[in-house]
Amino acid sequence: MNNFIRNTFKEQKNALFILIPLSVAIFFLAYFSIKESRADSLKLLVIQGESFIESLSSATKNAISSEEFYTFLAHKRYNEIIVDLEQEELYEITNDELYRHCVMHNLYSAHIFDVDSTLVASSFARGSQLRLPSFVIDEVQYLLSNRDENYLLLLDEDNPSGEIRHYYIKLSNKLDRITVIVADARYFTVALEQTQIGYLARQMASENSIEYIIYQSTDGIVFSSLDIDGILSIESDTFLSQALEADTIMHRIYSMADSELLEIVRPFSTSDYPFGLLRIGLSLKDYNSITKRFDNQMIVFSTGLLLLLIISVVYLNSRKKRKKILAQYDQIKSISDKIFDEMKTGVAAVDKNGCILLVNNAFESIVQIDELSGKSWEDAVISKIPLFPQFSNMQSRLVEKEITFNFDSREKTVLVVLSYLALEQDDDKSFVVVMNDITNLRELEQKSARKERLSEMGDLAAGVAHEIRNPLNTISIASQRLAGEFIPIENKDEYLSFTKQIKNETKRLNDIITKFLALARGGANQKEKISLSKTVEEFCQFVSVEAESLGIKIEIDIESQYYIDGNIDEIKQVLANLYNNSKESLNSCMGIIKLSIHSIQNKTELIFEDSGPGIPEKIREKIFTPYYTTKEAGTGLGLPTIYRIIADMGGEILVEKSELGGAKFIILFS
Numbered sequence: 001m002n003n004f005i006r007n008t009f010k011e012q013k014n015a016l017f018i019l020i021p022l023s024v025a026i027f028f029l030a031y032f033s034i035k036e037s038r039a040d041s042l043k044l045l046v047i048q049g050e051s052f053i054e055s056l057s058s059a060t061k062n063a064i065s066s067e068e069f070y071t072f073l074a075h076k077r078y079n080e081i082i083v084d085l086e087q088e089e090l091y092e093i094t095n096d097e098l099y100r101h102c103v104m105h106n107l108y109s110a111h112i113f114d115v116d117s118t119l120v121a122s123s124f125a126r127g128s129q130l131r132l133p134s135f136v137i138d139e140v141q142y143l144l145s146n147r148d149e150n151y152l153l154l155l156d157e158d159n160p161s162g163e164i165r166h167y168y169i170k171l172s173n174k175l176d177r178i179t180v181i182v183a184d185a186r187y188f189t190v191a192l193e194q195t196q197i198g199y200l201a202r203q204m205a206s207e208n209s210i211e212y213i214i215y216q217s218t219d220g221i222v223f224s225s226l227d228i229d230g231i232l233s234i235e236s237d238t239f240l241s242q243a244l245e246a247d248t249i250m251h252r253i254y255s256m257a258d259s260e261l262l263e264i265v266r267p268f269s270t271s272d273y274p275f276g277l278l279r280i281g282l283s284l285k286d287y288n289s290i291t292k293r294f295d296n297q298m299i300v301f302s303t304g305l306l307l308l309l310i311i312s313v314v315y316l317n318s319r320k321k322r323k324k325i326l327a328q329y330d331q332i333k334s335i336s337d338k339i340f341d342e343m344k345t346g347v348a349a350v351d352k353n354g355c356i357l358l359v360n361n362a363f364e365s366i367v368q369i370d371e372l373s374g375k376s377w378e379d380a381v382i383s384k385i386p387l388f389p390q391f392s393n394m395q396s397r398l399v400e401k402e403i404t405f406n407f408d409s410r411e412k413t414v415l416v417v418l419s420y421l422a423l424e425q426d427d428d429k430s431f432v433v434v435m436n437d438i439t440n441l442r443e444l445e446q447k448s449a450r451k452e453r454l455s456e457m458g459d460l461a462a463g464v465a466h467e468i469r470n471p472l473n474t475i476s477i478a479s480q481r482l483a484g485e486f487i488p489i490e491n492k493d494e495y496l497s498f499t500k501q502i503k504n505e506t507k508r509l510n511d512i513i514t515k516f517l518a519l520a521r522g523g524a525n526q527k528e529k530i531s532l533s534k535t536v537e538e539f540c541q542f543v544s545v546e547a548e549s550l551g552i553k554i555e556i557d558i559e560s561q562y563y564i565d566g567n568i569d570e571i572k573q574v575l576a577n578l579y580n581n582s583k584e585s586l587n588s589c590m591g592i593i594k595l596s597i598h599s600i601q602n603k604t605e606l607i608f609e610d611s612g613p614g615i616p617e618k619i620r621e622k623i624f625t626p627y628y629t630t631k632e633a634g635t636g637l638g639l640p641t642i643y644r645i646i647a648d649m650g651g652e653i654l655v656e657k658s659e660l661g662g663a664k665f666i667i668l669f670s
Contacts, residue, residue: 034294037291045284046251049282052210052280057278074166075168078153079168079170086172086173086177107183109182110181115144117144117178133167147175154166165183209283212281214278214280217275218276220233239265240277244276249264249265250266259285261281262284263281265277342361345436346434347362347435348433350431351430354378356373357373362435363435366414402416416433418431528568535571539576552583552593553592556596557596559597559598581639582608582662582663585612591610592611593609594658605667605668605669606666608664609664611660612661615663623655651668
């Protein structure tokens with residue numbers, strides 16, 4: 001019995017000698033596992049915060065560039081408006097002339113001062129006829145006394161009428177006047193609102209894991225994603241003072257409003273904002289929750305040797321928790337990548353060897369080359385686009401230029417900015433290429449100018465036509481009476497030939513006047529829902545006999561029935577004008593005229609093309625201009641009339657080279 005007790009005690013003692021070291025080992029294993037897990041989890045959060053703040057810094061600079069670009073476009077537009085006024089003598093400009101100028105360019109008002117700041121002419125076209133605000137008069141005085149500047153652009157968002165206005169003040173090149181124009185700035189402020197830094201910060205801060213985004217300088221808060229009270233100044237916070245002087249990203253555990261945060265801080269500055277700090281607060285709520293659960297599990301399972309298997313399971317569970325944190329990091333990183341890829345501005349980074357390091361979707365879309373990342377810049381891009389200048393020849397750190405090139409027979413215009421990219425492992429030979437596709441902007445400018453010319457042509461046509469038709473009718477009636485009532489006995493044939501020639505020429509003049517009036521009417525006819533498919537088929541049947549006699553083959557490609565809102569007579573006029581142009585271009589030779597109707601992007605597309613010689617690319621932009629013609633007997637009014645009809649219907653007409661070899665007119669109906 002005693003031996004049994006003794007042996008039992010000995011076994012228990014030996015077990016204690018085994019269990020105690022093993023328990024200690026398990027305790028230390030649990031302790032170091034907890035410590036490592038906390039360190040790894042915090043490291044992942046720091047990495048994701050650093051990646052996010054770098055993305056925010058790049059996005060912020062792009063937002064500032066966009067703001068400067070919008071301001072430049074506004075200055076350019078207003079300067080072009082003022083150029084016409086500056087060409088006239090100062091004291092010959094009348095208020096009525098200013099009023100017409102305001103109406104033409106959709107301005108609120110326009111005002112002209114001489115060098116003594118005396119108001120020479122003034123006109124209000126929109127809104128109440130109020131005087132110019134005092135701050136605008138002060139800026140006029142300032143511009144007169146500081147002539148090294150020649151213009152000022154002021155934005156008034158606190159107008160009593162509730163309108164947002166631009167005040168553009170310009171000193172003429174002759175230094176003899178100051179011109180002030182007042183315009184609607186709503187489009188400008190809407191564009192700025194969607195690209196400003198504060199808006200960008202609020203969008204990024206909408207993620208659950210991000211508590212705040214702050215840009216703070218020594219003067220105070222520049223912008224913040226939310227209203228935060230009790231923020232210390234940089235000088236009052238030792239950590240922030242150190243971060244401001246450092247050249248790297250720093251982080252700390254920071255408490256705000258009873259919440260524990262991981263704060264990532266980066267020095268930041270631009271040409272428009274003061275030197276300061278970008279601060280991002282990442283919530284540690286999930287981090288603390290995960291690590292706390294892991295700690296409790298490890299402590300519980302480290303109480304005994306028999307729970308070693310459970311501790312192993314807990315360790316595996318901790319690995320799963322850490323993967324969850326990594327997934328959160330990947331989620332935030334994907335958000336950053338999404339912002340980069342969904343930017344409308346094309347961005348590419350190129351290293352010193354000419355290899356494309358990074359490129360977004362917008363850049364690939366602009367240059368129409370897929371999967372550029374990792375490719376050689378010279379082989380992939382320069383061979384297709386005459387980009388300026390070669391990287392090795394850049395003399396300044398920033399180069400900006402507007403270039404034009406052709407893609408698939410279509411001209412594309414882009415604004416390109418080249419700048420050095422400073423990398424730690426590089427020697428200032430890497431570059432960032434930023435592209436903005438402004439093709440649509442240029443096309444809108446051209447369409448606007450064309451509409452203005454058509455409007456002027458319409459006014460002229462209406463006046464001239466009515467003045468000419470009365471004497472023209474008298475001439476026609478006189479020629480008919482001469483031919484029917486006063487036939488001479490001698491030289492009868494010659495006399496009848498002269499009277500017939502008079503009659504034919506008056507008829508030709510009347511046809512020209514009719515085209516003038518068609519150009520001037522401008523959408524007077526009422527629109528109705530018509531079958532475009534049926535109209536095209538009936539037109540082709542109507543001209544088929546003449547086309548067959550001329551050796552012209554008419555082809556039709558209509559998928560189904562298409563309906564548009566318009567005027568059937570005007571649609572027939574468009575088809576007739578296009579048919580006559582194609583017929584004349586074929587010049588009595590055998591050929592093909594093809595009409596197609598399709599649906600594309602919720603629009604109805606009518607294509608009219610032929611196998612003739614086509615229209616040279618260099619004159620395609622001119623063919624819709626009144627009076628422009630390449631025909632000896634042409635009036636230059638046929639295609640402008642077509643353009644006016646389609647525009648009045650809310651459509652769009654384009655011209656390209658056809659696969660048949662000739663001209664291809666594409667008409668899009670909404």
